[in-house]
Amino acid sequence: RKEVEQDPGPFNVPEGATVAFNCTYSNSASQSFFWYRQDCRKEPKLLMSVYSSGNEDGRFTAQLNRASQYISLLIRDSKLSDSATYLCVVDPGGSQGNLIFGKGTKLSVKP
C-alpha cells in the first residue's frame, strides 16, 4: 500500500533553474498537506503547509489538486543551499495526528 508517492530522483539541476516536484496520495479524505525538507543526516524540517488555494513563500510555491490527489512544490531560481531531500507529508484525517510521509525526492543543485 503506497499512500504517498514521490519520484525519488535525484533531480540534478544547475543554479538558477526552476524545478518542480509532484506527490500523489491515495486517501481522498486526507485533510492537511505539507512539504518538509531534510538535509543529509539531519531531522526533517517543515518547509511549508499546502493550502487548497495554493500558497507561495519566496521562491517556493505549493499547489494542491484534490480532484487528482496530488501536491506539487515549485522552486524557482534554485540555490546551492536548496540541495536536500524534499518530503511530501499528508494528514489522512481521523484526528489521530499520524502523518504519512513520502520517501522523499532528492534535489542536487550544481554550480
Next chain:
Amino acid sequence: EAQVTQNPRYLITVTGKKLTVTCSQNMNHEYMSWYRQDPGLGLRQIYYSMNVEVTDKGDVPEGYKVSRKEKRNFPLILESPSPNQTSLYFCATLTPHYEQYFGPGTRLTVT
C-alpha cells in the same frame, strides 16, 4: 527556544543489551511520536502518544516500548536490541495544526 531534544545522539551497542533513548520537548505539545528512518524505506512510525499515559502502536512497533508518564518526555526503550534495529531514530511532536517538529535524531548501531 522551542525544541525537541534527544539523547544520546549516537550509540553503538551490542545485541541484547537494553537501552533507552530519551526525548524531551518544551512546547507543551500533547502528541509525541517516534520514527525510524532507513535508506529506501523512508520514515516509519514506531509508536505515538496522544497524551500522558496514552500510547499506541505505529507501523513498526515490534521490539520497542515507550512510556508517557509526563507530557514533556517520551522515552523509547529497546529491551533486547538486535542488528535489524540499527537505524536513525527521530522523536517528534505535533502542533494543533498538524505541523510536526523533530528532534535532531539518534543514530543507533547494534552489533
